Amino acid sequence: MQKEYSGKPVFSGIAIGKISIYHKKESVVKREKIDDAEAEIKRYHAASDEAKKQLGELHDKALKEVGEANAAVFEVHQMMLDDLDYQESVENIIRTQGVNAEFAVATTGDNFSEMFANMDDEYMRGRAADVKDISNRVVGILNGAGAGGFTATEPSILVADDLAPSETVQLDKSLVLSFVTKGGSTNSHTAILARTMNIPALIGVDFNEEGLEGRLGIVDGYEGKFIIDPDEDVLTSYKEKKAEEDEKRRLLQELKGKPNITKDGHEINVYANIGSVKDIADVLTNDAGGIGLFRSEFLYLGCDDYPSEEDQFRAYKTVAENMAGKKVIIRTLDIGADKQVDYFHLDHEDNPAMGFRAIRICLKRPEIFKTQLRALYRASFYGNISIMFPMIISVDEVRKIKEIIKEVKAELDEEKLxxxxxxxxxMVETPAAVWMSEELAKEVDFFSIGTNDLTQYTLACDRQNAKLEDFADSHHPAVLREIEYTIKNGHKGGAWVGICGELGADTSLTETFLRMGVDELSVSPSRVLAVRDAIRNTDLSVGQ
Known part of the structure; x- marks a missing residue:
């Protein structure tokens, strides 16, 4: 008999196939008395070293499959295993209680996870799951936990309570048709992976997994439906929808090489957002006209110390050369808020999203900023690089940036580089930048509207808080009016204007943005052709 569950879609599309349950590895922990505490501590450190080795392998695998941004979590997990407070807690429990390493690690994991979960800071609360993940890994190594995971032998709908980053990376992606999870959020690793893989995914689905293995399922990523044992007419209907969807994707591929031009002759640039050098292949495969946002902070997230000028220069030079003269817009580091880096030694903040981050760090720590600017200007010689600054709120900030750039150019001239x-x-991502847009446009060559943060700051909704997803409406009239106001004032002040936030890929708004006069849309590589299709099917002469 057909059953239907509802959930929150994180990527649209339709999947039809057998259901496969993701089984967590069995890792039952028993409290056992031991006689030799030092031998048990040695056993713990051996398991911790093995865990770090596994995490290193997972990092390398993730780097190839899902890019540097999504791989960084495994480096964070390795650092957590090296945390002295964590290690001392495990050792202390073994020595004082005379218990086995499995119990000591599990207890420490529970204690630290609870501590993080009770913190005020949203980013730190998010580390609770990371601590549990690394603790479970070490316990599994200690007790030789049996194999679990995704055991499908044919493309299937993966169903799980939730998936940790380490679990998603180990999946055979060719066998995953869709994700359906009870937990998670639109910013979870599973959701990001689904968008990267272009497959439908639902979160927050309250299903009963008993007896689901091997049954036929349908995932509707448009309407947020998970259908089990569909009736014949329902199955037929979804097979037709899936065929239409596949045909549409095939037709999109035929758009490669075509101009981004409306029916009435209005042309617009469609660029791609990337997080690492390795993402360039996706940019070229999807025929983007350039790179509208290279998130340079991932060079910092992937290091144990500040990346050197040479390391940054090589990365920027590679991107510029590979794009062969196409525009490459590189955003200076946007560290802070949800992107924390230990070696920056940033103070704990009660409200980091509105704290010491992005250009504020650069202007207060000019030595870091100048190193990046030197690398960027040196790389500019090898391609078509533009530089973009995040979290701007005033004209004065832009003028300070220009003074630092002047110093950098003088140094390069002196060194004959x-x-x-x-x-x-x-980046126009604060209400302040919106309302100062005409004045700011006179100081710069272009604006790029960051709709994710602009929505957050305009609606006073923390973008990392899953409980606020129903309130953080990026289609809110206030947000759309700010976008229109920014485009109008940018042009008035002599700057071209693009959109690089998630909203730029929302094809339900493509015509709206075109009518506002936007010059460029920068989206994830997988959305380039869909946005091109929306542009080519728009006629701005209608309804004028």
Whole structure:
């Protein structure tokens, strides 16, 4: 008999196939008395070293499959295993209670996870799951936990309570048609992976997994439905929808090489957002006209110390050369808020999203900023690089940036290092930048509207808080009015204007943005052709 559950879609599409349950590895922990505490501690450290080795392998695998941004979590897990407070807690429990390493690790994991979960800071609360993940890994190594995971032998719908980053990376992606989980959020690793893989996914689905293995399922990523044992007419209907969807994807591929031009002759640039050098392949495969946002902070997230000028120069130079003269817009580091880096030694903040982050760090720590700017200007000689600055709120900030750039150019001239002048732009992601947009446009060459943070700051909704997803409406009239106001004032002040936030890929708004006069849309590589299709099916002469 057909059963239907509802959930929150994190990526649209339709999947039809057998259901496969993701089984967590069995890792039952028993409290056992031991006689030799030092031998048990040695056993714990051996398991911890093995866990770090596994995490290193997972990092390398993730780097190839899902990019540097999504792989960084495994480096964070390795650092957590090296945390002295964590290690001392495990050792102390073994020595004082005379118990086995499995129990000591599990207890420490529970204690630290609870501590993180009770913190005020949203980012730190998010580390609770990480602590549990690494503790479970060490316990599993200690007790030789049996194999679990995704055991499908044919493409299937993966169903789970939730998936940790380490679990998603180990999946055979060719066998996953869709994700359906009870937990998770739109910013979870599972959701990010689904978007990267272009497969439908639902979160928050309250299903009963008993007896689901091997049964036929349908995932509707448009309407948020998970259907089990569909009736014949329902199955037929979804097979037709799936065929239409597949045909549409095939037709999208035919758009490669075609211009982004409306029916009435209005042309617009469609660029791609990337997080690492390895993402360039996706940019070229999906025929983006350039890179509208290279998130340079991932060079910092992937290091144990500040990346050197040479390391940054090589990365930026590689991107510029590979894009062969196409525009590459590189955003200076946007560290802070939900992107914390230990070696920056940032103080704990009660409200980090509105704290010491992005350009504020650069202007207060000019030595870090100048190193990045030197690398960027040196790399500019090898391609078409533009530089963009995040979290701007005033004209004064832009003028300070220009003074630092002047110093950098003077140094490069003195050292006889070649460079080219770069277009300079700012992210418009604060209401302050919106209302100062006409004045700011006179100082820069372009704007790129960051709709994710702009929505957060305009609606006073923390973008990392899953409980606020129903309130954080990026289609809110206030947000759309700010976008229109920014485009109008940017043009008035002589700057071109693009959109690089998630909203830029929302094809239900493509015509709206075109009518507002936007010059460029920068989206994830997988959305380039869909946005091109929406542009080519728009006629701005209608309804004028």
């Amino acid at each position: 070649p460079y080219k002048d770069c277009e300079l732009g700012i």
